[in-house]
Amino acid sequence: MAGENVISFSEIDSTNRFAVDNLDRLPSGTVVWALSQTKGYGRHKRVWHSSKGGLWFSIVFKPTLIREPNEYTKLASVAIVETLLQLDFKSVRIKWPNDVLVNGKKAAGILTEAVFAGSSLGAIVVGIGINVNNEMPDEIKQTGISLSTVKGNHISLESLLDRLLKRIEFLRKTYLIRGKSRYLTRRWKKHLAFGENDEITVSLREDERVTGIIKRITPSSLLIEQESGTVLEIKSGEVIL
Numbered sequence: 001m002a003g004e005n006v007i008s009f010s011e012i013d014s015t016n017r018f019a020v021d022n023l024d025r026l027p028s029g030t031v032v033w034a035l036s037q038t039k040g041y042g043r044h045k046r047v048w049h050s051s052k053g054g055l056w057f058s059i060v061f062k063p064t065l066i067r068e069p070n071e072y073t074k075l076a077s078v079a080i081v082e083t084l085l086q087l088d089f090k091s092v093r094i095k096w097p098n099d100v101l102v103n104g105k106k107a108a109g110i111l112t113e114a115v116f117a118g119s120s121l122g123a124i125v126v127g128i129g130i131n132v133n134n135e136m137p138d139e140i141k142q143t144g145i146s147l148s149t150v151k152g153n154h155i156s157l158e159s160l161l162d163r164l165l166k167r168i169e170f171l172r173k174t175y176l177i178r179g180k181s182r183y184l185t186r187r188w189k190k191h192l193a194f195g196e197n198d199e200i201t202v203s204l205r206e207d208e209r210v211t212g213i214i215k216r217i218t219p220s221s222l223l224i225e226q227e228s229g230t231v232l233e234i235k236s237g238e239v240i241l
Contacts, residue, residue: 002059002169005030013039015058016127020115023123028062031165035157040129041111053134054146055157058127059168066176070220072126073098073112074188075176079167080108080130081191086163089150093193096222096239100130101193104241105145107131128164132157185219192217193241200224202237210234 005027012018015032017039026032034057037050050056061072077094084092084102093101100108111127131146132155148155175184194200194214201211202224210232212224221235 002029002031002061002165002172007032009034011036011038013037014041014127015056016041016111016113016125019058019060019125019127020113023060023115023125026060028060028123030060031057031161032060033057033161049134049137049140050129051134053132053148055128055130055132055160057161058125059165061124061126062122063124063176065179066181067121067124068181068220069112069114069124070097071176071181071184072124073110074184074219075168075171076110076112076126076128078184078188078191079164079171080110080128083160083163083167084147087160089147092191094188094191095193095241096217097236101241102145102147102150106140106143107145107147107150130160132160181219189217194239201240202234203240204234204237209240210237 007030012034014037015034019026019032036052037056040050040056077098077100080100081092081094089102091103095101098110099106108128108130113125114121115123115125131144133148134146136144136146171184175181196214196217199211199213201209203209210224210226212226212232214222215225215231216223221233223231223233225231
């Protein structure tokens with residue numbers, strides 16, 4: 001059960017790194033929580049600013065049924081959105097594939113890492129970073145936002161973590177344990193910042209962008225039709241809203 005075992009640090013290099021390095025002694029459901037990270041990272045090893053005041057934690061899953069890492073990314077993103085909606089935040093959406101936006105700005109990010117023992121999946125580590133009471137660095141003030149800025153008051157990290165873990169566990173038991181991940185995908189799609197038939201631009205690399213109409217959203221990719229009629233399947237990229 002997520003959250004039954006919590007290991008906390010005042011400061012660490014990365015909660016995901018600690019979880020991956022110590023998998024053998026961490027039971028499934030273990031939460032690694034730090035008040036700050038010195039080397040927090042996101043997708044493609046991008047720096048994730050993790051100063052004191054934010055909520056930075058990782059969850060270890062050792063699944064026996066649903067073993068697809070992207071299902072856990074969806075699980076976490078839906079849990080974050082629904083928890084914030086319960087707390088009366090407005091305009092909370094998922095930015096494909098792994099960010100959560102509040103008022104159109106990035107409030108949370110998710111990094112899911114699959115860890116293999118030989119050729120078999122040993123564990124899935126889900127790292128979650130949420131800007132709560134922390135100050136936004138100058139370089140991301142235009143695109144990032146903290147929850148306390150939206151609310152206008154300090155938010156308890158302990159209370160938010162507790163709510164999130166309960167929501168994650170509820171969704172895990174409702175969908176993943178029962179083998180009903182397709183219903184979790186439906187729930188996830190409902191919270192996306194865009195939908196099928198919307199036009200979007202995706203940055204594939206620093207020097208390559210693709211613009212087109214979303215023809216289909218699958219559990220693990222976007223099918224985008226360009227103006228030329230070419231349909232691309234995009235499995236990784238940065239959506240530019």
